[in-house]
Each structure stands twice: as structure tokens, then as C-alpha cells.
Amino acid sequence: MPFGLLAVVYFAVVFFGAAHVWSQSLLVLAISGAVCAALLIRSAGVGNREPLPIIYDPPSLIGLLFVIWTAVQLIPLPPELLRIISPRALALWETTRIAGGTPPFTISLYPYMTAGSLVFAIAVLLFYWSALYGLKGRRQ
Numbered sequence: 001m002p003f004g005l006l007a008v009v010y011f012a013v014v015f016f017g018a019a020h021v022w023s024q025s026l027l028v029l030a031i032s033g034a035v036c037a038a039l040l041i042r043s044a045g046v047g048n049r050e051p052l053p054i055i056y057d058p059p060s061l062i063g064l065l066f067v068i069w070t071a072v073q074l075i076p077l078p079p080e081l082l083r084i085i086s087p088r089a090l091a092l093w094e095t096t097r098i099a100g101g102t103p104p105f106t107i108s109l110y111p112y113m114t115a116g117s118l119v120f121a122i123a124v125l126l127f128y129w130s131a132l133y134g135l136k137g138r139r140q
Contacts, residue, residue, distance in 0.1 A: 002082055005031065005034045008027065009030075009127075011023075011026075013027070021064055024116075024120055025124060027120075028120060028123040031123045031124075031126055032123060032126065034130065035127075038130060041104060055132060057132075059128060060125070060128070060129070063121070063125040063128065064125070066119050066121055067118065067125065070117060070118045070121060072107070073106060073108040073114055074106055074114055075106065076104035077104055078103060078104050079103050079104070079105065082083065082105055082107070083102075085107060089105070089107055089109060093109075
């Protein structure tokens with residue numbers, strides 16, 4: 001599994017720079033599938049039965065904070081609360097009412113892109129954790 005996952009990462013990132021939508025989709029699906037397969041194998045009783053330790057390393061904490069911060073930006077807010085948090089975002093969202101936009105609005109001005117970035121950030125964090133947990137010895 002590690003070699004297959006690395007092959008997908010090399011293919012998508014090295015050859016295409018992970019800039020294309022299909023390349024990022026391939027990365028997210030491969031990483032999510034590999035993590036789900038590893039968790040299924042682990043829950044089936046194959047391999048190590050020790051509980052997974054909680055990692056308090058700085059990249060994990062920063063990654064979790066980024067995921068939380070990005071998710072908060074996708075929460076729909078009533079206009080009164082958005083006026084307090086980000087008056088400029090509300091002013092821009094108000095211009096969409098002409099085109100049929102209705103409240104509640106999010107802090108993010110481009111929620112589709114923010115959601116895509118959230119999914120990609122979660123996939124990168126899962127890849128980091130699977131690599132960190134997957135390393136058993138000095139050789140690996």
C-alpha cells in the first residue's frame with residue numbers, strides 16, 4: 001500500500017504539479033481510499049492491535065487548526081452576525097441579492113473553493129498521519 005500511495009502522489013504532483021482539478025481529485029481519492037483501507041484492515045484485527053497514539057507534533061496541530069479555521073469560514077451566518085465579524089464580506093454578499101442570492105451567507109466569499117481547499121487539506125493531513133504511523137523502523 002505505501003508504494004501504491006507514493007506512486008499516485010509522484011504521478012499527480014511531480015508530473016502535473018497537482019494544479020489540475022483531476023490531479024487533486026486523484027490525490028484526495030487515493031489518500032482517502034488508502035486511509036480507509038488501512039483503518040478497515042486494522043479494525044479487522046490484522047496487524048498491530050495497539051491503540052493509535054495521539055500525536056502532538058507542531059505540523060499536526062497547525063494542520064488541525066487550519067482545517068478548523070477553514071471549516072468555520074463555511075458556516076452560514078445571519079447578516080447581523082456577519083456584519084460584526086466581517087462587514088466587507090457582508091457588503092460583497094449584499095451585491096449578490098441582485099442576482100438572487102439569499103442569506104445566510106458565509107465568511108468565505110467563494111465557498112466552493114473554500115470547501116475544495118478544506119477537502120484537500122484534510123487529505124494532506126491524513127497522508128501525513130498515515131506516513132507518520134506507517135513508519136515502523138529505521139529502514140522504513
